[in-house]
Amino acid sequence: MQQKTETKMVLQKEDNFSEWYSEILKRAEILDIRYPVKGVYVWYPYGYKIRNLVYGILRSLLDNEHEEVQFPLFIPKDELMKEKEHIKGFEDEVFWVTKGGSTELDIPLALRPTSETAIYPVFKVWIRSHRDLPLRIYQIVNAFRYETKHTRPLIRLREITSFKEAHTAHVSRADAEEQVKKAVALYKSFFDQLAIPYVITQRPEWDKFPGAVYSIAFDTLMPDGRTMQIGTIHLLGESFARTFDIKYEDKDGSLKFVNQTCYGISERCVASVIAIHGDDHGLVLPPKVAPVQVVIVPIVFSSKEESNNGGTSVEKACVAVYDELKRAGIRAFLDNSEDRPGAKYYRWEMKGVPLRIEIGPRDLKTNSCEFVRRDNPKKMHVPLNEVVLEVKRTLEEIQVSIHEEAKEALRNTIYHTDENIKGAENSEEKMAELRRKAERGIISLFLCDSERCGQELEELLGVSVLGKEVYETEEGERSEGECMICSRKAKRVYVARTY
RNA sequence: GGGGUUGUAGGGUAGCUUGGUCUAUCCUUCGGCGUUCGGGACGCCGAGACCUGAGUUCAAAUCUCAGCAACCCCA
Incomplete structure (x- = not known):
């Protein structure tokens, strides 16, 4: 028995982050990396649920002042090439569609590496008057970049599957700069909810977004000591407006160029959640983005004094707790599978479930259950009639606690x-x-x-x-x-x- | 950008040099049955693969070429 436990591989996050990362993606069922095209991957259902919860937060933040839209994936070559600075930054990584069936296309179509050149020609049509401004839109779409360096799941991709890009237009530079500040505040709130610490910097001139006046970036620190850019915000000024001829009629009747901003976040934000909070046992998800916030594990056949109907009472208690949690709007899961309890613990720890509730005959004698937090080894007994309250409190505590720990690690x-x-x-x-x-x-x-x-x-x-x-x-x-x-x-x- | 190594079941390996009774093995792979069940259970039975394409050949997992993919090193 002892030997068995030793042969179970525990993942070493500290020693070999890279290996840990790809192992976790597989074992926690986030991404399947076996798709036979370089740099593109398959989202598993569980991973996709995390993605959707993360982007749900982003959406709810954006929906205050932005409207969601969707622009086409194709960008005609002549539009893509219009902005000289911009295309210089991207031309080596653009995928091209040159054929329809066996017919050569008159104008090759680029798969968007980012959507400025898809969206701004339409802005020209949409924007006529100062009354149309400010215009604030966003979309969450895929984008394609022919990465030549080594690709990495969620981090360096040829298909970015979850590119959130916001684009805004304003009457003045001052308004646009104000929008940049708002975007920074918005991203702060977003990453705070993911419990991801960051530093915010203005990128040096030589490293700004191609075509921007300046670029602001959010970077976080990965466990291997390298930083990863997880969000960018660009003041575009009038450069794109001049290129795409986006003008509005001001109050005094004069025609003026709009001032623009754009800002983006990709599934790197999911990568950072995985990398920063995870440990040697797997994922540790912030409760806000955990597809399963609470897993209930029944301990059914434990002690010999329990007769056949003892098992039934445990099941009943579990179902009761599950129903109560569901009714309280908590994402709960009752693991009724045939596995032994230990196997269940390991599985749900790997998947990062923040809180586990164990209910067995021993607990029922005292009308209680056992809470086990994912982020620390402490266990606690909770009376069954206080479960919902305690779950809510504990989840909040976990959310705060892993955030604090991550911030501390970055500071240090x-x-x-x-x-x-x-x-x-x-x-x-x-x-x-x-x-x-x-x-x-x-x-x-x-x-x-x-x-x-x-x-x-x-x-x-x-x-x-x-x-x-x-x-x-x-x-x-x-x-x-x-x-x-x-x-x-x-x-x-x-x-x-x-x- | 240049060079190298590799591709065999869900995962890990062996087999390739020297083509043929080459299929095989292990696992926290999958399925069935039974015994189990408070930290990864065990037994029995069963399932599942030679990256793709072309070539050489009587015969290709094995040799050649191309493609695709992965890993490593150098710029």
């Missing part, structure tokens, strides 16, 4: 330095030290705006520049200093190894 890996290391005496040693820090997480340091300095630093440390911190500089921290490379005046930036 951010390394701050004010020093101009390149100019320092023992700069070689210090650089090596920084490189070690970069293995584990994010570094906050001073760097000027020039691309040359940025790239030199990127090479020296083996990192990417995430950008200047926006909106939330920490208290008591110097926000200005000397650029680590050229010693000119510089702002604080985050750098890290990235996905």
Whole structure:
């Protein structure tokens, strides 16, 4: 028996995150990676339920001020090519449809890598007057990018299956910038509900969205010490409006270009939930996005003193609890399967169910049941008549607790330095030290705006520049200093190894 | 972008060098029956695969070429 337990593989998240990640996707039934096309994967029912709960949160946030639409997947070549900067950023990764049946198409059709060039020609038609503004729409669709680097489920895909893109148009730059702030607030709320910690930065000039005035990004830290971009927000200004000739008639009768923004989130947000909260036993889902929030495991044939009808009373108690939870709007599941209890525990732990309730003969004697939280090993006894209340309370506690833990983990890996290391005496040693820090997480340091300095630093440390911190500089921290490379005046930036 | 390795049941392997009685094996794979059931049960019976296509050949899992896919290394 002892040996059996030892041979059961427990996944080591810390040691080999990459292996852990693909193992979890399979065992928790999130994605089937066996589809025979590179970079595209199949959502299992369970994974898709998580996806839908996650995107449900996003939808409810967006629906306040945005309207959902759906634009075509095809973008004609001439439209896609209109915006010079924009296409430069994407042309190497566009999939093309060049044939209909055996007939060569007059104009090749691109599969959208993103939808600016599909949507903005229609904006031109939709927008006539200042009364049409602001215009705020979004869609959740698939998008295609011919990724040449190694693809990774949910993270680097040739088919992004769940691309949420919002596009807005406004009368002025000030209104557009206001929208950027709103989008940042919206994304904060979204990731907070997923219990995902983040840093928000303005991407450096050389790394902004092609065609944007500037780009703001949300990055989170993955368990292997690299950051992953999980959301972006772009101020487009008038550049697309000029290209696609999107004008409105102002109050005074003059024609003006609109000011635009766009912002996107992909299924990377699901990847971050899996990667950040999961542990050696599998997923740990925040209750808000758990397809099953509570699993009830009946312990039926336990003690010998229980006669045949003892089993029946356990079943009755389980069904009663299940019904009550359902009525209270909690996503509960009663695991009546033939497996032994232990096998059920492992299965539902793998699937990340936040709370397990065990009910057996022993519990019934005291009219109670046992609660087992997924996020910590504590067990507790709860009287049967208080189950619904306690479940609600516990789920809320779990939601908060895993969020706090994740935020703490992120904070702990951010390394701050004010020093101009390149100019320092023992700069070689210090650089090596920084490189070690970069293995584990994010570094906050001073760097000027020039691309040359940025790239030199990127090479020296083996990192990417995430950008200047926006909106939330920490208290008591110097926000200005000397650029680590050229010693000119510089702002604080985050750098890290990235996905 | 360049180079290398690999592709056998749901998963993991062996077989390939030297073509033929090549199918086989293991598992937290699947199904049936029975005994079990408070942390991954056990027994018996059964099921399931040679990546795709072309070529060589009397004969291909095995050799050749192409495609598709995966992994690794270098840029």
